[in-house]
Amino acid sequence: MKIALAQLNYHIGNFEENAKKIIAHIHKAKKDNADLIVFSELSICGYPPLDLLEQRDFIETCLHTAQKIAQECINIAAIVGCPTLNEGEKGKRLFNSALFLHNGIITQTVHKTLLPTYDIFDEYRYFEPNSEFSIIEYKNTKIALTICEDLWDNQVVETAFAKDKIYKTSPLEKLHCQAPDIVINIAASPFSYNQDYLRTKVLQDNARQYQVPILYVNQIGANTEIIFDGCSKIVNPNGEVVYEMSEFNEDYCVINSEQCNMPTTIKTESYHKIQKIHDALLLGIRDYFKKNNFKSAVLGLSGGIDSAVVLALAAKAIGEKNIRVLLLPSEYSSSHSIDDAIQLANNLGVRYDIVPIHNLYESAIQSLEPIFENRPFSIAEENIQARLRGLLLMAVSNKFGNILLNTSNKSEAAVGYSTMYGDMNGSLSMLGDVYKTDVFKLAEYINKDKEIIPRNTIQKPPSAELRPNQKDSDSLPDYDTLDAILFEYIEKKLSLHEIIDQGFDEQTVIKTIRLVNANEYKRFQFPPILRVSSKAFGFGRRIPLVAKHVV
Amino acid sequence: MKIALAQLNYHIGNFEENAKKIIAHIHKAKKDNADLIVFSELSICGYPPLDLLEQRDFIETCLHTAQKIAQECINIAAIVGCPTLNEGEKGKRLFNSALFLHNGIITQTVHKTLLPTYDIFDEYRYFEPNSEFSIIEYKNTKIALTICEDLWDNQVVETAFAKDKIYKTSPLEKLHCQAPDIVINIAASPFSYNQDYLRTKVLQDNARQYQVPILYVNQIGANTEIIFDGCSKIVNPNGEVVYEMSEFNEDYCVINSEQCNMPTTIKTESYHKIQKIHDALLLGIRDYFKKNNFKSAVLGLSGGIDSAVVLALAAKAIGEKNIRVLLLPSEYSSSHSIDDAIQLANNLGVRYDIVPIHNLYESAIQSLEPIFENRPFSIAEENIQARLRGLLLMAVSNKFGNILLNTSNKSEAAVGYSTMYGDMNGSLSMLGDVYKTDVFKLAEYINKDKEIIPRNTIQKPPSAELRPNQKDSDSLPDYDTLDAILFEYIEKKLSLHEIIDQGFDEQTVIKTIRLVNANEYKRFQFPPILRVSSKAFGFGRRIPLVAKHVV
Numbered sequence A, B: 001m002k003i004a005l006a007q008l009n010y011h012i013g014n015f016e017e018n019a020k021k022i023i024a025h026i027h028k029a030k031k032d033n034a035d036l037i038v039f040s041e042l043s044i045c046g047y048p049p050l051d052l053l054e055q056r057d058f059i060e061t062c063l064h065t066a067q068k069i070a071q072e073c074i075n076i077a078a079i080v081g082c083p084t085l086n087e088g089e090k091g092k093r094l095f096n097s098a099l100f101l102h103n104g105i106i107t108q109t110v111h112k113t114l115l116p117t118y119d120i121f122d123e124y125r126y127f128e129p130n131s132e133f134s135i136i137e138y139k140n141t142k143i144a145l146t147i148c149e150d151l152w153d154n155q156v157v158e159t160a161f162a163k164d165k166i167y168k169t170s171p172l173e174k175l176h177c178q179a180p181d182i183v184i185n186i187a188a189s190p191f192s193y194n195q196d197y198l199r200t201k202v203l204q205d206n207a208r209q210y211q212v213p214i215l216y217v218n219q220i221g222a223n224t225e226i227i228f229d230g231c232s233k234i235v236n237p238n239g240e241v242v243y244e245m246s247e248f249n250e251d252y253c254v255i256n257s258e259q260c261n262m263p264t265t266i267k268t269e270s271y272h273k274i275q276k277i278h279d280a281l282l283l284g285i286r287d288y289f290k291k292n293n294f295k296s297a298v299l300g301l302s303g304g305i306d307s308a309v310v311l312a313l314a315a316k317a318i319g320e321k322n323i324r325v326l327l328l329p330s331e332y333s334s335s336h337s338i339d340d341a342i343q344l345a346n347n348l349g350v351r352y353d354i355v356p357i358h359n360l361y362e363s364a365i366q367s368l369e370p371i372f373e374n375r376p377f378s379i380a381e382e383n384i385q386a387r388l389r390g391l392l393l394m395a396v397s398n399k400f401g402n403i404l405l406n407t408s409n410k411s412e413a414a415v416g417y418s419t420m421y422g423d424m425n426g427s428l429s430m431l432g433d434v435y436k437t438d439v440f441k442l443a444e445y446i447n448k449d450k451e452i453i454p455r456n457t458i459q460k461p462p463s464a465e466l467r468p469n470q471k472d473s474d475s476l477p478d479y480d481t482l483d484a485i486l487f488e489y490i491e492k493k494l495s496l497h498e499i500i501d502q503g504f505d506e507q508t509v510i511k512t513i514r515l516v517n518a519n520e521y522k523r524f525q526f527p528p529i530l531r532v533s534s535k536a537f538g539f540g541r542r543i544p545l546v547a548k549h550v551v
Helices: A015-031 A050-054 A056-070 A171-176 A196-210 A257-261 A273-292 A305-318 A335-348 A358-372 A379-400 A410-415 A436-446 A455-459 A479-491 A496-501 A506-518 A520-524 B015-031 B050-054 B056-070 B171-176 B196-210 B257-261 B273-292 B305-318 B335-348 B358-372 B379-400 B410-415 B436-446 B455-459 B479-491 B496-501 B506-518 B520-524
Strands: A002-007 A036-038 A077-085 A094-102 A105-111 A136-138 A141-147 A182-186 A214-217 A220-223 A226-229 A233-235 A241-244 A251-256 A297-300 A323-327 A351-354 A403-409 A428-431 B002-007 B036-038 B077-085 B094-102 B105-111 B136-138 B141-147 B182-186 B214-217 B220-223 B226-229 B233-235 B241-244 B251-256 B297-300 B323-327 B351-354 B403-409 B428-431
Touching: A002 A015, A002 A214, A015 A036, A015 A056, A015 A077, A015 A251, A050 A056, A056 A077, A056 A094, A056 A105, A056 B496, A077 A105, A077 A182, A094 A136, A094 A141, A105 A141, A141 A171, A171 A196, A182 A196, A196 A214, A196 A233, A220 A273, A226 A273, A241 A257, A251 A257, A273 A305, A273 A428, A273 A436, A297 A305, A297 A379, A305 A323, A305 A335, A305 A403, A305 A428, A305 A436, A305 A455, A323 A335, A323 A379, A335 A351, A335 A455, A358 A379, A358 B358, A358 B379, A379 A403, A379 B358, A379 B379, A403 A410, A410 A436, A410 A479, A410 A506, A436 A455, A436 A479, A479 A496, A479 A506, A496 A506, A496 B056, B002 B015, B002 B214, B015 B036, B015 B056, B015 B077, B015 B251, B050 B056, B056 B077, B056 B094, B056 B105, B077 B105, B077 B182, B094 B136, B094 B141, B105 B141, B141 B171, B171 B196, B182 B196, B196 B214, B196 B233, B220 B273, B226 B273, B241 B257, B251 B257, B273 B305, B273 B428, B273 B436, B297 B305, B297 B379, B305 B323, B305 B335, B305 B403, B305 B428, B305 B436, B305 B455, B323 B335, B323 B379, B335 B351, B335 B455, B358 B379, B379 B403, B403 B410, B410 B436, B410 B479, B410 B506, B436 B455, B436 B479, B479 B496, B479 B506, B496 B506
Parallel strands: A002 A036, A036 A077, A141 A182, A182 A214, A297 A323, A297 A403, A323 A351, A403 A428, B002 B036, B036 B077, B141 B182, B182 B214, B297 B323, B297 B403, B323 B351, B403 B428
Antiparallel strands: A002 A251, A077 A094, A094 A105, A136 A141, A214 A233, A220 A226, A233 A241, B002 B251, B077 B094, B094 B105, B136 B141, B214 B233, B220 B226, B233 B241
């Protein structure tokens, strides 16, 4: 049997475009004499549809679109992902399903059994889990059709204190009794730089355990925060990767099912972490603009490393002609900051304007004088500068229709080292899931072929430049230490004492964790953040605002 | 048997305070010769703990606190709510449990079976559902102990297209076989003005169906958005309410278990919707300040109805001496707006300062002149005014430590009639779940005994006053129509066509729904909103930002 795999980019709720893309690939696969073409999880509606699943017309359009696509399946079969109605009297009203389309109709429907309900996933909110298991027979091949997490029955809870499995059912174990020839898994498995090895391991473990080849079809593309990286692959019964599709790009291939059982000769590419993050962010910005039909961006360039990296990435993703930047110097801005910013804009060919904020700042201080009286300069005056910059950037955004890009990084977001309604502004945060130490590495990566980001921007000590001679290190631990502690606390969910036990300075750990806990209120109003780690701030990390914490 | 019911206000993660309160009530109940005292769901840690449940030390402290409380249970038993570890090899690592404390130890543990995972609830994210059912025998009484949603086995999915039940198990049906004498239900059931009747109905239906009295112990208090109203009650086997505890206040009572079977003589109070919302909001603000240890607030007073109602409520909740307001007139502010604002501040005895924004606005326009050139006045200039106001309010907040209160209402939040980083600013949104038409009714309610909010503020046509002679009605349908459409779309989740079929003007419905859909990005950065309806914006309503919508 010849099987085509289609690793595509879907847009949530854009049924027309998704269907067009799917149908075009069905026709392509037919020309390639494929017997079957496989698309990924919820390919008809895009992933994650969230509460759109509670809208009647959304579900009706899903089902209608599936039927339309089925009509194209003559002399070929297709597997697509689609929510379907649970017709039973009880249970959640929907299933997360894989439809087998053949002879112009939906011939079989398989539901997802293991529903991820952790981090960014809330599938139990919408779907009833499957409890019936049967093989699909097609062209003398017995197919065990599964959906994403269905292979993850050994998934451990992502918490520090839990070592055991979260799922009680093993779909593959149930299907194995029916002796499948191949396993097909359709997925919506998002990228994270520190856990992507796990996905391959799960495929390999399953293939070896059940002695069956697995065809895994993931999707690519970003839906605001969540970035899918593709990397669809075929694993033979020895757990070797026989074929791998591209990372962060649409891809398509046709294979003979016998190939899936062959020993492998190919070596899979070994990607570097920073390169992966770089490519993920590019896809994230690009899709955010494309799917929202946004054309152009604006951002504030400070001469510092965060805005420099954001600009370099955005210029690459949406084109330097579609971006303008503002330089917004105050009396505390160093001259080299302005020079560095101009240099960067020129290196990239991006239009820049300089709008000094000094007069406006003086005007704000004057307006407030009767109220502030003679109180000393404080965080209030620092924040006024950041907020005036935010205001000017939004004014340009409103006047010209440019989308404001946020330039905060994850270290700042973690400890609240940013001004609400000021530098926290933006429609999308590109670096909000990238620690400062990785922002530096991204800058070096961007500069790998030639100097785009000025050396001085990379080398000078980080500063918010909101008061004379201010340095980040005045109020924060050095970034190497800070980021290491943050990673233990946020990604690894270790407790205060467990982190101290690792040898970090006790007071530094207490201070850091206290800052993280005390700044939930700021992050509550943070822009959406492109997610590249296993635990980004935002929807996947839910901490009550009024909680009393250990520190 | 004498049973004490304790309807208390818990603080998430504040184990010390929660335990102190629980222990004090255990001692009180002992003095009252009670045999048993009942506290509500997750009373030890507060509800909802969200991802704190994934922190090892949080769970350890929960269990440690439970043991400490158990030691106080000598010659009395207590039921408390607490997360417990699932010691099984598979499944989620926690249970949402009720602990039966007696003779100084935890004698029995009952787990929650039906885990709400919809709207603001995500219990399946953390907890494994219970699958074993047994009665607790104590003092010759057979107690069926259940947790909140366990009685809601007839709960229907809250979507327009679903008519069936979301749960497959009926805990009470299973316990019924063991012939309980009473059912105790410990709850964390939040307030919503348009669904609170349902809760009583569920208790009544269950009592009648199983011919058993039900003692239902809810909690009160607000944890940022979510407000618990209490209204704990006892229902006899005929479904009559024999006893009802207070609404929005802590309460305590001791009853004889025989009383639970008596025919009722009391009439339950029939509260008015607006009064309920009023009381819920007061509790919401009060607890937000108290639990965060905030002392004072600031807000901008425009002379319009929204800020007037916010001020009146806040003054009542946290004291007029703890609030200051800024009047921030521009050239487009009408003189009566300033007069009305001053009148209100004086009526309440709240300190006000007038900070005209004209000079600052001119300074901003001048700064932007080289960029804006001679482009006509647009939304950019309107938003600059709103953002300068936001900046001045935050400056006062930062300088003096006052918490900024947001003054947007639900109608505005729905259609995006507000400025990000401007009037959308604030640490807490008090009216973000109250439609404009209800804001008017709240104003009348606040004025019921004497005129606090000036009549002119209530009667004049709503206006943002950001350009000459602007009225809300220039860009929006009249609020009666707008709010009616919004309610059908948001709370009732009807589709575009279903709403049109109800007789609304087609173009108005399309325009309204398009605005709601187009403004998800604004609401993403909205402050936390006090939830008073069954569907508030925020955490309980999750719409993907990049989605393509029907309109």
